[in-house]
Amino acid sequence: MNKKLFLLCILITSIAITGCWDSIEIDDRTFIMALGIDVYKPTEEEKNIEDEKKYLPQHTRPPVSLTYVASKPISAGGEVEIANITMSSVSHSSFTAKRQMISRSDNELFLGHLKAVVLGDELVKNPMLFRETMDRIEKDPLISRRISMAVADGTAKEALEIETELEKNIGKFISSLFIRQERSNRAPVADAGDILTTLHKNGNVLIPRLVYSDKEIKIGGAAVIKDYKMEGWIGEMESLAYMIITNNLMTTALNHNMDDLIIPYTLTEIKTNIEAEKEGDNIKVVLSVIGEGDIDGLYFNPEEDVLDPSFVKKVQDGICKDIQKLIIEAIKVFQKDYQIDIFQFGDYFRKYKPDVWRDIEKDWEEIFTELEVVVETDIFMRRVGLSR
Amino acid sequence: MGLWKKLLGNKGEKKQEEGQAPHKSIEMNIKTIKEILKDCDDIVYREVEVGVENNVKAAIIYTDGMIDRNLLNNYILNNIMLTVRMTPPSPEDIKKQIASHLKDHSLAVSEMKEVETIDEGVTSILSGDTVLLIDNYDKLIIVASKGWQARGVSEPVTEIVIRGPRDGFVETFRVNTALIRRRVRDPKLKLKAQQVGVRSKTDMAIIYIEDIVNKKILKEVEERIKTIDMDAILDSGYIEQLIEDNWLSPFPQIQNTERPDVAVAALYEGRIVILVDNSPFALIAPTTLNAMLQSAEDYYERWNIATAVRLLRYLAAIISLLLPSLYVAITSFHPQMIPTKLALSIATTRQGVPFPAIVEALIMETTIELLREAGVRLPGPIGATIGIVGGLVIGQAAVEAGIVSPLMVIVVAVTAISSFAIPSYNVAIGFRLLRFGFIFAAGSFGLYGISLAKLLLLSHLCGLKSFGMPYLHPFVTFVEDIGDIKDTVIRAPMPSMNNRESIANKNERNRLDDKQEEEKYKEEEE
Structure with a gap:
């Protein structure tokens, strides 16, 4: 009987102590x-x-x-x-x-x-x-x-x-x-x-x-x-570059200037891969951006044929360069103006190149400002939109 | 089990009553019977004289209204009074053995027996049989002459199916046994009849298929029925309550059915069916919660439809148990758990409602229970009216008066509909009862309280047994019985349901005939 009473006490106290008592309609x-x-x-x-x-x-x-x-x-x-x-x-x-x-x-x-x-x-x-x-x-x-x-x-x-x-x-x-x-x-x-x-x-x-x-x-x-x-x-463009580098970009729409033309395009499926190389004392970070995009439009009855692969190739190369420039400029802002490793390149070294990280850990803040960052872009224009 | 034994086990076996043997003299016997059946004015005594010279006295005694008068007049009275004189051998020879002559040569009835005590004779009279007394013969001849006004076989009211047989059990014991026998043409089907109730002497039978049934469970059922000590058994519900494992549980541990096809399906699964006279409900033991959530139709409809319906039914069981308490817990304790728009919309509808959610829920749940109870009591057409008046008018008025929120009305209505979707009425009542417990738990401790109550309920269910069978079988079963899952939330296609559930006798797990089984294996080998 005492044992049952004891169990009952434990049960009641445990409910009374732990229950939600914040009932507000x-x-x-x-x-x-x-x-x-x-x-x-x-x-x-x-x-x-x-x-x-x-x-x-x-x-x-x-x-x-x-x-x-x-x-x-x-x-x-x-x-x-x-x-x-x-x-x-x-x-x-x-x-x-x-x-x-x-x-x-x-x-x-x-x-x-x-x-x-x-x-x-x-x-x-x-x-x-x-x-x-x-x-x-x-x-x-x-x-x-x-x-x-x-x-x-x-x-x-x-x-x-x-x-x-x-x-x-x-x-x-x-x-x-x-x-x-x-x-x-x-x-x-x-x-x-x-x-x-x-x-x-x-x-x-x-x-x-x-x-x-x-x-x-x-x-x-x-x-x-x-x-x-x-x-x-x-600014917004640096933010965009940040999103691309940190692999958070879902989709975005930009304009590409090519020979007086403004070509609007949409980027999708952008993936960024970080690789680090060490050659002697020189540390290099390689960002390879791969992705897809669509050319949204051109203008009415264009002289250029959007179905012509060489034209698309030209636009594509231009866009690749645009993105490359965008990213390099954004990285420069953080390297020179703010001097903070917001992209967490250091984290990458710590995780994947622990031996390199051990050497550079102490001076990372200084090394980062001088870090060589190579950006490779490979963006494929999959769709060119309706033509004629 | 323990509790059950404690309360019933020590009462011991019933004492065998020593009946009074009939006297040689017919007058004495009639007198004795008249004394026993004193003031029973529905008993008819018809004294006749038989024999060529009308020198042998005989009497028939029966209960008016319970016998087939046609049979009595044409095949009993007619025969003993007239035909007996015309049949050889000569009257002189058989004067001494007139009784046996009557019995063996004259009475053109299909069923007849002799008893050696007056008490047995009286029971027979009261059961609707006719007792024939003959002078100088110290046995009572019982002629089966049962025949009374009874309801014909009609569609079961409580278990309606769209597809499936339309016949249902009736109040007459013999009709019910015939309905079962019609579906099992197997000599292995055993039907052990006995009488229970000290005064009511109600006929009942334990029915099983000998080789499929689990002998252990059968023994348990028989033993428990032996311990029944009641003056009267008026419905199978009495027996259910007297032999169940745990009467404190809100869950029925014996299934009941009005449908012979359900009863027979249970027999083929190795379960035991108990039929009781005067009750259209057969009992099925052992049973599981899973079996209670199945409908006969699941097997008649194609498997994919049946599976979908079963999933829906399990969902209905959960909704009918939890929905009002979830509403109370979320609106009173955890509004962060629902999407913002819904939270705002609930807050909007509850604006101006003077009661906290738990009181609101209790008011509405009690109202719907009242409506349901009133609907059962009222005669048919008025019952439907009450449903409309109660459900629509009161619900609408309560919302407009600002006593309850419209969402609460929806919650209560969905809950009520869900509880009707549970095929077994007795499980549905259990859920209805528990729902109030859950509402209180939610009102005092929020979701935490619901979880506690769920744990309590689960621990109870896990411990609950029906004649040694775990109530949650096959969800809480061992690996070897995992095949039973085929007939739970899902209903596997017919060809894959070759095996019986683990309720059945171990040697008879396979539904196929031995020969068929061999052939099947041969085919597979080829």
Whole structure:
């Protein structure tokens, strides 16, 4: 009997200790779709600027301002519609900001459906704040690793307050923007899980850039993070090259200039292979890019015959050169301007050429800036489109 | 098993009743019977005098309404009163043996026996047989004359199939045994009849095919039936509950069927069928959860269709068990698990609903159970009306009044439909009962609670046995019985189903005749 009682006690306590105790009805939750994090700067227009300024000097680092974009069904006159709500809160830590927010909300702020995190560029330029923010994102059990991250060219708050023409719900808009971004490839991968893993390695990463105007938002280019600190921006073409080198490109559309003609083409099935060679003291990295493409069009009744292999060959060679140039220039930017091995060539040496890596490991940062990179491109134009 | 033995095992064997032997004098016998059947006004005593000189007294006793009057008049009374005088040998010679003469030469009835105690005679009278008493003869002659108003063989109500035989068991024991015998023309089919119930003395039979049946299981069934100690057995349900392994379980461990084809299919698989008089439901033991989720039609339809339907049925079982609790768990605890658009849409529909999801689920589930129960009680045409009024009107009104969300109505409706897709009604009720447990588990601990409840249920099911057969067979079986998988979620094509399940006797696993088997191997060799 005692044994049964004991077992029963264990059963009850184990259920009571481990069970989910966070029952909140789905309609009592406010679904936060996007989160913006900025460095807080009281503006002069605010009346209580003197009061607000009190916050500033007490700490070695400035407070942060968190902007939440939430979707919440609100019943208005019998009909229920999904409202788009933007709320901001200032806090000394992004961890406490949500708690402060709760005191101003009738509902639970629910991060389980968070789609995007937008960081202000000021914040990313401060390594302390950036690391704290990344820690907050990584530690929250509800935030998915599949959310998208971007650095706003400006402040996240302004970006998230834009009402776009196409979709009034900015949370939904930004989340679908990132899905489209995966296809357009003018910015690096925005996946928070990937960014966190890369950051864990050496503190260098590319985070997509979010550019906004009065009515529009777009994703393109990237913020270059070196040692948890933003060093600058790279443009869309460099981002594209980065995507090709890191084998993340799904498809992209570009133009090729050939003898006054502009030939639009689409690249598909691009694969990049990295090989490293060591000849004496000279280390060389060979990138071979192979892929396929389509010529999308030319112009009406062209003099050139698109069905003529020699013409296609000519275009093909031109495109190969274009891509080669694109990649070499992008690598140069990282070698000379930022001096960070964002393509993880070092990782390649560590994995596949451990003996070489042992010698170069210590001076890798310097070696990388002088590293000889050869790019070989082999792109085959499979389809030439409809002709005549 | 242990529990079953503890509660039933110590009652011991029934005491054999020592009956009173008939007296030589017919008056004494009639008096005794009249005393036993005092105040039974449906018993008819007809005293006649037989013999050439009408000097031998005889009497017939029967229960009015339970006998075939035509047979009694034309072949019993007519014969003992008239024909007996015309038949040689001469009356003088046989005066002493008039009883045996009557028995052997005069009574033109097909079934007759003699009993040596009054009590047996009384039981026969009450079973619808006629007792013939003859003066100076110390045995009772029982003439089989059963014949009463009974329902004819008709289509089974609970197990309707689109393709398959339309006949179903009826309340008359003999008709049911005939329905089985018609499908098994094999002398190995054994039909062991006995009477159970101290007062009701209900006829029942254990039916099996001698060489296919597993002797161990047969012995177990026979032993358990021997321990039945009840005054009356009114339906096979009594027997089911008295001999099952674990009566605390929500799952029935004995299958019942109204269809002779299902019963016979079970016999050919090596199972045992128990028929009980006055009940159109035959019992099949041992059984498995898998067998409960099968329908007779699965074997009559082509295998690919049958497999698809079976998959659907397993899905229905899972839905009917889990869907409302999943809804409760996800909406109350884990909205991050569903797509954002769906989460927002659920939140939109739940806007203004005053109850938490678990209360909502319980209200709707209770309502649908009420509707179902009311639908069973109400006479046919009104039952359908209640279904429409309850299902459509109340559901619609509840949504419009904002008491429940429309999605909850869909969830409850899908669950109800799924539970009707389970072929065995008694398993479906088990699932219905467990569903409430799952809703509570989900409401208190979310998906974690559902997983705990699932573990509990699985551990119970894994331990459950039906007459020594694992209830989850063949899902929890040994490698040598892996062939049984052919008749589970999938239904293998007919030609590949040569082997019986491991329920059957080990030597008779192959369905083919020995000769056929040899031929088959020869063909393969060639």
